[in-house]
Amino acid sequence: MPLALLALAVGAFGIGTTEFVMMGLLPDVADDLHISIPTAGHLVSAYAIGVVIGAPLLAAVTARMPRRKVLIGLMVLFVAGNALSAFAPDYHWLVAARFLSGLPHGAFFGVGAVVATGMVASERKARAVSLMFLGLTVANIAGVPVATLMGQHLGWRSTFLGVSAIGLAAIVSLALLLPRDHAHTRAPAAGLRGELAALRSLPVWLALGTTVAGFGALFSAYSYITPMLTDSAGYADSSVTLLLALFGVGATVGNLLGGRLADRSMRGTLFGGLVSLAAVLALFPVLMGTAWSAALAVVLLGTAAFVTSSPLLLMVMEKASSAPSLASSANQAAFNLANAGGAWIGGLALTAGFGVTSPALAGAVLAVLGLGVAGVAYAVDLRRVTVQVHTGRVVATHVPRPAETAAHR
Numbered sequence: 001m002p003l004a005l006l007a008l009a010v011g012a013f014g015i016g017t018t019e020f021v022m023m024g025l026l027p028d029v030a031d032d033l034h035i036s037i038p039t040a041g042h043l044v045s046a047y048a049i050g051v052v053i054g055a056p057l058l059a060a061v062t063a064r065m066p067r068r069k070v071l072i073g074l075m076v077l078f079v080a081g082n083a084l085s086a087f088a089p090d091y092h093w094l095v096a097a098r099f100l101s102g103l104p105h106g107a108f109f110g111v112g113a114v115v116a117t118g119m120v121a122s123e124r125k126a127r128a129v130s131l132m133f134l135g136l137t138v139a140n141i142a143g144v145p146v147a148t149l150m151g152q153h154l155g156w157r158s159t160f161l162g163v164s165a166i167g168l169a170a171i172v173s174l175a176l177l178l179p180r181d182h183a184h185t186r187a188p189a190a191g192l193r194g195e196l197a198a199l200r201s202l203p204v205w206l207a208l209g210t211t212v213a214g215f216g217a218l219f220s221a222y223s224y225i226t227p228m229l230t231d232s233a234g235y236a237d238s239s240v241t242l243l244l245a246l247f248g249v250g251a252t253v254g255n256l257l258g259g260r261l262a263d264r265s266m267r268g269t270l271f272g273g274l275v276s277l278a279a280v281l282a283l284f285p286v287l288m289g290t291a292w293s294a295a296l297a298v299v300l301l302g303t304a305a306f307v308t309s310s311p312l313l314l315m316v317m318e319k320a321s322s323a324p325s326l327a328s329s330a331n332q333a334a335f336n337l338a339n340a341g342g343a344w345i346g347g348l349a350l351t352a353g354f355g356v357t358s359p360a361l362a363g364a365v366l367a368v369l370g371l372g373v374a375g376v377a378y379a380v381d382l383r384r385v386t387v388q389v390h391t392g393r394v395v396a397t398h399v400p401r402p403a404e405t406a407a408h409r
Contacts, residue, residue: 002119005128007173008112009135011075014166015105016139017147018082019047021159022098024148024241028156033091046095047102051336055106059329060196062107067325068178070111072171074104079167086160106336109133110329113313115178123263126310130259133309137255137302140248145241196326203319204327206377211312211334212341213370214274218305219342220363221281222247224350225298228284231356233294243298250302258307266311266318270374273307278367280304284360315377342366 022029022044030040062070081101088094109132116132117125143166151159199205221228229235229243254273261269280300287297313331320327345366346359354361 002177004119004177004179005116005131007170007177008071008116008132010166010173011071011078011108011112011170012132012135013139013143014075014078014135014163014170015108016136017143017166018078018101018160018163019105020140020144021147021151021163022047024144025151025156025159028151029094032156033094035091039091043095043098045340046098047105048336048340050099050102051105052333054103055110055329055333055336056326058103058107059110059326062111063325067111067115068174068180071108071115071178072174074108074111075167075171075174077104078108079164079171082160082164082167086157086164106332107329109332110327111325113317113328114324117314117317126262126266126269126314127259129310129313130255130262133255133306134252137248137252137306140251140302141245142248144248145245148241199320199327199330201319203377203380204316206373206380207312207316207319208330208334209373210270210315210370210377211331212338213366213373214277214308214312215305215335215338216342216345217277217281217363217366217370218301219339220346220349220366221284221301221342221360223343224346224356224359227356228288228360229294229298232288233291235291235294243295246295247298247302250299251306252302253299254303254306255309257303259310261307262311262314266314267374267378270308270311270315271371273304273311274367274371274374276304276307277301278364278371281360281364281367285355285357288357 026040026043029043030036033040058074062073078101081097081099081103084097085094085101088097112132113129116128120128147159147162150162225244225247226240229240230237235243258269258273261272280297284297287293313328316327316331317324342363345362349358349362350356352358
């Protein structure tokens, strides 16, 4: 694997840290800015809105620019947003700074995935993507807990200064390790028109729909994991940070495992991951009954969910093979829509009085829905292949690999 993947992983580590650290800093920010915790919660939403808007917008605006320059520029914008967060004089400035910090998130992963897969052989594409996302999952193990402790002891502003320093390290790494003359770091040939044309494909939208449903299942449960651990499993509030680090361990294992398995069978890995996720979420009411099984549930949740991350992104990129940057960036927007939508659906289950573990059961339903959408996408692929055989036409489509076909017999 090329060293350039390390530079992408450093950027992903910074992005993952700033995305999730705000959850742990909400009480400190609320006290310092004299606002309520629910009002401070809008800072989480501001970042997510920035991701959803920025992912397709920045990918489209930079469609004709060299991808190496795009990645460095996106990380410069990331550093600026976090530095402004550190020096924000009041709540409204902080909301704007968090929105700015979220803008480069999706485009960085989208363009980075295109660069990562372009620098390796076809049989290693999923592993290349998983190594880039390794920075995001490791952020949940080390970056978020350390940044949270820093904010609690040195003030929340120090956290965003620290994240800015990570961003600067990523800029240096990208400048030193990304090749200038590689085909996948130069300006793409498709341009904006070609990128937009890729989004008119039904298989692309089916792949994006699978992302929304699949990761909506994760966030339906994960958004309310703290009350499950304290009210159902009996953990003290002080233990939650360590348990969330266990989720990061599971996510890291699932990410690396999914990358290896997806290189053998992309759809087999995707279907298996969604089935595993539905099963884990369905068992949550039982697993949350004791302390040890609750800790196991947290690890299994991270593993099952992130097994699907690499195959989902690769599926979107394959469906938009002529212009993958915008489509893969849109996949990141879909991920954050899943974040917001899953949390909302889980909240509805709680509000309806179905119990503290009911968001996990709602997530199991979403995982089954994602499995259904993925099945429809597979059926569409098979139909298109059949049409090609009967008409003799050659069109751009994904023909299942031999390993994939065997996996579904």
